[in-house]
Amino acid sequence: MTILDLRQHTGYLLAAIVVGHIILISTQVTSRTGVPVLAEVTFGVFSEVQRGTAAVVDGVQQVWHNYVALRGVRGDNSLLREELATARVQLQEQRALAERSRTLEQLLGLKDRSALSMAAADVIAAGATPEFRTVTIDKGTDGGLHRDMAVIAPGGVVGRVVMSGLHASQVQLLIDRNAAAGALIERSRAQGVVMGGDNGSLRMQYVGETADVRVGDVVITSGIDGIYPKGFVIGRVTTVQHGVGGYKLIAIAPAVDFSSLEEVMVITTPPPSRATGADRE
Secondary structure, three states, X not given: OOHHHHHHHHHHHHHHHHHHHHHXXXXXXXXXXXXXXXXXXHHHHHHHHHHHHHHHHHHHHHHHHHHHHHHHHHHHXXXXXXXXXXXXXXXXXXXXXHHHHHXXXXXHHHHHHOOOOEEEEEEEEEOOOOOOOEEEEXXXXXXXXXXXXXXXXXXXXXXXXXXXXXXXXEEEEOOXXXXXXXXXXXOOOOEXXXXXXXXXXXXXXXXXXXXXXXXXXXXXXXXXXXXXXXXXXXXXXXXXXXXXXXXXXXXXXXXXXXXXXXEEEEEOOOOXXXXXXXXXX
């Protein structure tokens, strides 16, 4: 062992002896409260350790309680979200039922205002291609439906039955390119033929250049085709232009929204015989 190591050991030993003496003296010396100084110091040190430990434990407990509470809030929020989603679905169902009831009321009102016999039907399918604008309804020969019966909606003319099975029928919409209906201008009584156009539009042909036709005029069925009863709304005139051959070019906006067609009425009353002459009204 070197002299330096010996001096270090001697110093450590001296420090230990001094601390030991201080401790012995502290056990004998009392504070003003009568408690030994050593006990008071020891209590102070350990109380600080305990206080720190308690603070840490309280912090951990607080974090845990907050976590548990947060989990509870999240669970409540999840339950509320589910209840809100359910309520929204129910609201949509109620709106759909209300809208369907409103449409059925309109159909029944249309039936009540007419002396014609009608059968209500639901649209169950639509044509697959835009070249053939048709829909399928859930009534057929078992419901008294046959070919060339007129089909209408609260808004106006829909089309005619072109094929009828036992429990379903195919309806050619008036906007089909091959569809046509005798028509007249309600205001001036000018006559022509309404035919299907492009992009779901209608056009009125064979109306003379001298006929009184204006934008906004209501176009109705004339009844001369032997299919559509007279007086049902087809649409409104949107443009009037000069054509060739002494006829006007008339575009018509359909009265029926064919993109949202759900319920229709089929006129089962046999139409009157086709008129042999022009309408004199």
